[in-house]
Amino acid sequence: MGLYSDELVEGIAGSPRIWIHAVSVGEVSAAMAVIESLFLLMPDCAVILSTTTEHGQAFAKDKLGSRGVCIYAPVDFVISVRKALAALEPDVLVCLETEIWPNWLLEAKRMGIKTVLVNGRISVRSIKGYLKIRPLIKATLKHISVFSMICQADAKRIEMMGAPPARIEINGNAKYDLLLQNTDTSVQTKMERLFCLKGGQPVFVAGSTRSSEEEIVLDVYEKIIRSVPETLLIIAPRHVQRAHQISTMVKDRGFSCQFRTDLNSNGLRTASIVIIDTIGDLQAVYSVASVVFCGGSLVPLGGQNVLEAAAWSKPVLYGPSMEDFLDAKELLDNTGGGIQVKDGRDLAEKAVYYLTNPDAADRIGVLAKKAVMSNHGAAGKHADVIYRLLNPD
Template sequence: MNIPYLLYVFTGSILFLLLFPFFLLYSLITGKHRKGLLQRLGIYINVPAASISGVPRIWLHAASVGEVKVAGAIIESINSQLPECEIIVSTTTTAGHELSIKSFKGNVTFVYAPVDFILSVRKSLSAFKPDILVCIETEIWPNWLVQAHKMGIRTMIVNGRISVRSIRKYILIKQLMKYTLSCIDAFSMIGKEDAERIRKIGAPLERVEVNGNAKYDLLVRQTIPEINLKMKGIFNLKGGETVFVAGSTRKGEEKIILDTYMEVLKDFPDTILVIAPRHIERTHQVETIVREYGCQCQLFTELKVAERKSPVVIVNTIGELQDLYSIATIAFCGGSLVPLGGQNVLEAAVWGKPVIYGPYMDDFLGAKDLLEQFKGGIQVENGHDLTEKVRYYLLNKKEADSIGDLARRAVMSNKGAAGKHTAVICKHL
């Protein structure tokens, strides 16, 4: 038995047993994290695990909203190749869980993922008895993966990505990671850099392959004219309006966006600003900031029941950002002007929009590099640079259209990854 793994099990178990009573009390008092609490412990009272009869039985783990979207592309591909299979989708976050229920129909069971406590993961795996456990992107949980391997369940990482920030942390626990990764049967990674990084932390060379980003397939399928028409209706757009969409913004970026917006208004006084904070619990905070700038604003949910009258709209829903990019004249992807790794620039690019991002794109280097390879990306260094670039492309529509077209071509050039990842899953069933 691997000593680092034994230490992980021992210390993790002690910490879990010591801290769980306090967490439970906090949850009961505040109501937070109460949803799915028993499922996180491996107890499935209202989930008919025994009645799941499809063969093979595939467990897909998608941590949150982003991974759930990837799961959608892979599930569609799996169903076309294995129509009799049963799929279990687990998520870590409430937002991810709700989006998965909303998005997937048919032979899919929805659960919360167990905490990485050895008894919880064994109880979960015993309840559902999957033929294969598929973790999406960077979900590497030692107990879950090691215990699945010990129980004879095949394990995989698909659409795998290892960011620059992640690998720094993993290297600190390399011996634990090496043992955990030795229990994984296949690594179907997004890009060469991801493959190199996972090998660097211990993945067996012969089990690693590169198959692209399944999110591209989903992005392309979701760019349909009906979505654009729907969003135009919600925003009461008549045609010709300038719309600046700032997606997945983080703390510290909204003021930068609003500084830019105030400058844009000098040339385009009717510009509509759409701010979609990365975490919707910050909605009230963002509202306060907008009003400090003297701007009227409405919440996105209000537009679904009443006419838009304010120039600034704050998005307070989950899972609609890509659709919102369809009405953008120009887009900005957040988490990139502050050192938080960026966001997926391709959600705007697939609509053929000029997309701007800051220098901090460590978590999405593959997407950034793809855009820049096609000369379809616009990087800025700071708030002043953002203002200059936004004004430039709004004043030079032909150049904006051209760079948006190049951005879309970049996404279209990488279709087909979901099928490749699914082929790897099928090979190990």
């Protein structure tokens, strides 16, 4: 990779020309939030959106459509990068989140192309690796014009890696700007029909669960149904290919279960547990939850995005491991909308409490949504960084 067809290059219309690199679906979501703000600031700008994965490329084409050009990114070799930059001639190269590629940045600098890290984040786990090669990273970071980071902790870590403090800004998480747009009541109505929910039936959703967490969730569910026997459990594993493995686990525990895709085919839920075996449905599923547990957090895997459920005003429970989503946890902590649990026993106690005290669940759900709203506008701030870089006067 590194060369693009004449037809593609000639199809890039508008000025300034902005190349935004986002690896896959998650980064593309953040990129699109920033792009929407860029179009407001610079209606005539040309957007080039690159990805490295097939899913990311398909998602980018679907979201950007004819408003820009979607490409696969060149590999980080000097020749490939040099040819790509020479062919596309961007005025600015925008890297999303953790995309710090030495040859990209070096060649862009050599060619007089401005560079910026947007929606920047450096996790607790990754900082250790970066610091082991700090001289190399510091030499790479000097080529970046501005570091537009998500939160204070990310800003501190990028500074530890060698980024000049004067170039660092804190502007929130652009990805979360999209959450409130996806909370339409029609989505909730559709999910209620899909899961055959009637009369305010309580629902416990365990989202983005990892291996070993499902056993904990089933232990919790056994305790829940002693107090609230009509509760529906929905398990959405982080990796859908594990759905059949979880189904076996559920049946071994004596529960009935169905897959999300079963409901598509026969339209009738009869089981007490539903396993989500589809991609991209989780935020919609959260719409019908009474209480949510966000996975990847009772095991040392850094957690998952707790704000997807918070956007629906749901009580969100999560474990002690939230290293990869500290910004989201901090937003919840600031409003009092977060509910951290120590272990499975604590999760069961709190889940039962909120399922049996709907007024308390509603109150903390309001605080959770307030956390999402407090971040609103982050995409615009990141876009403004790019605008200022292109328009220094």
